[in-house]
Amino acid sequence: MTPTGRLFGTDLVLTRTFRAPAEDVWASVTEPERTARWFGAWEGEARPGATIKVQLGFEDGAPWCEAQIEECAAPTRLALSMTDEAGSWHLEVLLTETGGTTELKLVHHLENVDSVGEVGPGWEYYLDLLVASREGTPQPSFDDYYPAMKPYFENLR
Template structure:
């Protein structure tokens, strides 16, 4: 395992919905971190490049560069409030994924809060390690370090997320 998992599952209301929340901190201004999660050339370094007209209500195509066969997926931009909030939704075989990135900056230190809004906590043990991996990929790409290996995250981090259900 690269490092201990940090993600938390937070119940939403009294039903089965949960938010999967992961936080990373950067010694950088929010605008610079924002560029790392929104500019195609920079997202390509840790997640995948994208194409399309990026605006609220529009759909872009993202190539998942670090998945088998580098598949393309569509993401609808639900909200875009530079440099503080980006919300997207995707649809795949697993269903609809509602994702949000929230940035806050104090004295040149930016906190990135990643939220995956889950309809239920089912599958969090499989989903959580993936987001830990991708966010650590973001950190490594920004710091010029070698990218982590997914095998260091899954299945070793799975129990951390399952224990929170």
């Protein structure tokens, strides 16, 4: 597995490309029954300014955390902040469709780059879970991502 993450200041950006319209990829990142396949189920009223509860289905113990929806511009941009025991996470999902192919950019706005060696491999894993959920292929193992990808991300600093 080759990492895709890039660092722009304190923004960690990872990409995946899908042979699908943006609306279909959007559904994969916003509909609870589809997010449960690669990230976690969620519950609550999904609208800008609202807080939903997300179950991190692929973390030890499948904990719940809160996510505030900051902006939702279907099917191109979702911005949210998540809070869990590790702190706050400020994220954006950006979708761009060109000729039936959609590029997904996940932007994690880091407070500083100190943790990029841990954060980057995690997002690579989650995005590959998304790919597997859409393609019906076997789920990857986190052990293939961390600590193997840690040096790559630390070298981005």
